[in-house]
Amino acid sequence: MSVIARSVGNALRNKVRTSAVVVILAVAIGLALSMLVANQAVAAKVTSLKASVGNNLTVNPAGARGGIGGGEPLTGGDVAKASAVPHVTSVTGSLTARLSNAAAATDAAAAGTTGAAGGPGGRMGASGTTSLTSAVDPGTLGNRQNSSSGTTTGGTGNAARPSFTIPVSATGISGSLTAAGEAINVTSGSDLNDFSDASTQALVGTTLAEKNSLQVGSTFTVQDRTMTVAGIFDAGTAFDNNAIYVSLAAAQTLLDQAGEISTMTVTVDSIENVDATKTAVAAALGTTRVDVTSGGQNLESAVSSLGTVQNISLIGFIAALITAGLIVLLIMIMVVRERRREIGVLKAIGASNRTIGVQFVLEAMVLVVMGSVVGAVVAAVSSNSIVSALVAGNTTTSTTTGGRFRGTGTGAPQAIGEAAAGGVPGGGNFGGGAFAGANQLIGTISTSVGWQTLVLGVVGILVIAAVGALVPALLTAKVRPIEVLRGE
Amino acid sequence: MLEVRDVVKVFKTGDNTIKPVNGISFTVEQGTFAAILGKSGSGKSTLLSLLGALDKATSGDVVVDGVNISALPDAKLTAYRRDDIGFVFQAYNLIPNLSAKDNVMLPMEFAGLSRAERSSRAAELLVQVGLEEDMHDRKANKLSGGMAQRVSIARALANNPKLILADEPTGNLDDETGELIIDLLRSLSHEKNTTILVVTHDHALAAKTDRKFRLARGRLTEEPVRAAHLH
Incomplete structure (x- = not known):
């Protein structure tokens, strides 16, 4: 039996606990992925807004x-x-x-x-x-x-x-x-x-x-x-x-x-x-x-409110990843403590610290992979509603401030409009009307997952797995083979 | 050959200094089946941990086939445990979610044997210790005590060690099964020319060994063995 098969077997040893851990991890990873998707979607929207409106x-x-x-x-x-x-x-x-x-x-x-x-x-x-x-x-x-x-x-x-x-x-x-x-x-x-x-x-x-x-x-x-x-x-x-x-x-x-x-x-x-x-x-x-x-300065407020959403989602992504990392870390520390004696046995029969460390890292990876798969499903289901919740929550404030800007913004067209009432078409581009469209533009943010999102997500999850697994793996090195004789 | 020279182990607990092993010396020829008798707390397990390189002696030398393991660095000790020592424990200490055969294959995996070699040698060893083939794929936690101890002996034999250290191997078994295990160890020591050192407080077991030592207050004395049990 290879070390990989042994690690998978160990990860699934306590099925109730493994299921619980996977569910908790899935929620954290799913949240992280949703936040990442939101971050990417908003970033893409900000770029396109900047290049298409008020410019x-x-x-x-x-x-x-x-x-x-x-x-x-x-x-x-x-x-x-x-x-x-x-x-x-x-x-x-x-x-x-x-x-x-x-x-x-x-x-x-x-x-x-x-x-x-x-x-x-x-x-x-x-x-x-x-x-x-x-x-x-x-x-x-x-x-x-x-x-x-x-x-x-x-x-x-x-x-x-x-x-x-x-x-x-x-x-x-x-x-x-x-x-x-x-x-x-x-x-x-x-x-x-x-x-x-x-x-x-x-x-x-x-x-x-x-x-x-x-x-x-x-x-x-x-x-x-x-x-x-x-x-x-x-x-x-x-x-x-x-x-x-x-x-x-x-x-x-x-x-x-x-x-x-x-x-x-x-x-x-x-x-x-x-x-x-x-x-x-x-x-x-x-x-x-x-x-x-x-005429587009007032759109900057819309863009900056989207920027806030982008920052919130980035912080959410990192926080959810850290949470996932902590879950893995704590679970693996628990597992190492629980299996001290078994680690002692492995050392007594000739396993090196590295072999045992690798086995525990792989075991954590198995948990992370299972959590990620379920988490991806969670993210797929929830990311759209999370994005709309985030964007809706933030554009409420942006429309309030937008309204104020709009007042000053339409001042100029009104002045021109009065002059124009006599028959002069305004040649100026005043953004009052354009800003009214900003909300609609923001509303069209769709959460499609690009390859950058996937790469970032995978990197994030690998960081979780590494942090979560390395510490317990280092702990196994401290377990002395004499543990095997404890209590005998 | 196992040679132990003036080995001392000191533990410090608070202000107290305990010497469970206090100046032990003895020599055992290769292929000997020997017992170390002692009451609980006499330092049996400590001596075993020193001989098996699970722990380091405070002073003195443990020499196995000319190699002084007291002087080896940690990395070499791992290799020593893997290649030259086999352990048999009272509680078997098999990996519970692995099959009997996988447990026997583990030390060979650490030694770098190919999968095919490991598999065939593990099957061979399990048959030698008396475990029928239909039991080979049974999970370790589903084996009876006697079977588990046989698997643990097969695992100890996996890398052809020079020395097998058995810590109360019959402690968790009924008398009948315990006797079968003792007979198995005894015959293996002679067939494979492996030194087997059994730590026990079971006199019936000790009576079947080639040599018998008694450990008391950190000191070791050899006791005569009844001629009837000598071969």
Whole structure:
């Protein structure tokens, strides 16, 4: 009989005790593995969160946001410069313009009342025309802004102004993301797929489509081009739905703004590099030429709360492993004490300390292996609920703090929103809405076991076995062979 | 040949100094079946532990076939116990969850014999000590006292030792079985030319040995053996 077979036999000698030990070990090892799985899952989530949310920078011409303000436009060259900055994974440009209703513009021009100079007067600073009728009525806000800006043109004072319409916002894009770097929520039809300058595809907001009785496949005009509705999108707000998306190249051609870009969205590889990259992009493009904004800082609180979960699970993993190690240690010390006489016999008949030590180490390993197998089952059953318990427990606090951040975060879009109510699409990427999605993102943590988890788990268990078995094995060396004559 | 020269063992318990073995000298020829008689507490077990290298003497020499085991380092003592000594205990001291044969194979495993060699030699030895083959695979804790002691004798013989030390080998057995065990030891000592030293307080056993020593107050004296038992 080999030493291995003898060790297995010894481990199973006292079946009741062995079962009890295996159950206790399984709970400890199962808990350790669950914690490890949680740790890995959260770590993976943190990495993906950092690389996917709150890592956008928005570049606008200095002094301009969308259709208001001044300064020089961005160009394709700026896109190339920004792409070359370290940690930048992608740069997309978009061109936003406001289109007035062609018929209303003609009327206004005929009446000779167009206040074309100085921003939102007359045509509200529109840079093109469309056959579409705006889905937003001017109302009190529109009239007030129209009239107040109208007075600066040195017109006819408080004389009654001709009726006007709120322009339709048109954004030229080169992918399926908005100027703010978010996905366009297409509710019917499909995304744009022809991004050439001859493209006639357009996405139309729901309210705008409704107002103009458009469906997928319907046509309308922008400047002198007939566009076809490829899809209808819902941006969630009446203001944002009073808009169309066309291809960037087509927008540049139609609006006679070749090579110009009103907003660039720069994606950074990780949220940690956002600040440094923000500075680097501004420096690359010229700090006086561009305004660079980032909107994702408040997500750091979500990431850091996940980091807490990661730390808790790591501590839990280590604590559970130490517990398992102590269980093995105590059991084996008990076994060695119980078998002092037998150890004495083995020594008396010629076993070396090493042989006996190896036998006890193997015996402990057998217990650990059995505990691990049962523990793995325990972990498989429990790790998902442990992870969700840990994450749910921690995001309660994160949403509380998140709410506070959110308040300050949405402050900026609100300010812009008021200015924009007159017809200016915000070019900034403000993270209020993005943070609301953080909870959902955290909620999708799944506990899949990767190979690193397995390797770590195996290493941890081996450490348990080593610690648990070495001490008792050393104790056996101290047992003197004369023990065999004790009590005789 | 076993040669013991002026062996002393001193234990200190608190302020008291005990000398269970106090200047013992004797010589036994190879192949002798000898008994050491003594009352309990006379130092029998202590002397046995010194002869079997289970413990070290405070002074004096134990020489087995020219090798002074009192001077050996611990590692060599393990090898000495493995190769040159066989033990038979009163309580058998078999490993309870191993079969009779596995118990006999253990010392050979420690000596590095191959599995096949161990297996065949163990079977052979068990047959020699009178254990039928259907008992070979029985767990040690399921054997009767007499059978267990036979297995323990087979285990003592496993590595062809020069010396077998038996500590009260009949102490846990009924008279009849005890006698069979004594006869077995006696015949083995002669057949295999192995020195067998039996420590006992059983006079019936001692009467069957070639030589007889008496241990009292740490000192050893030889007693004459009745001629009828000499071969």
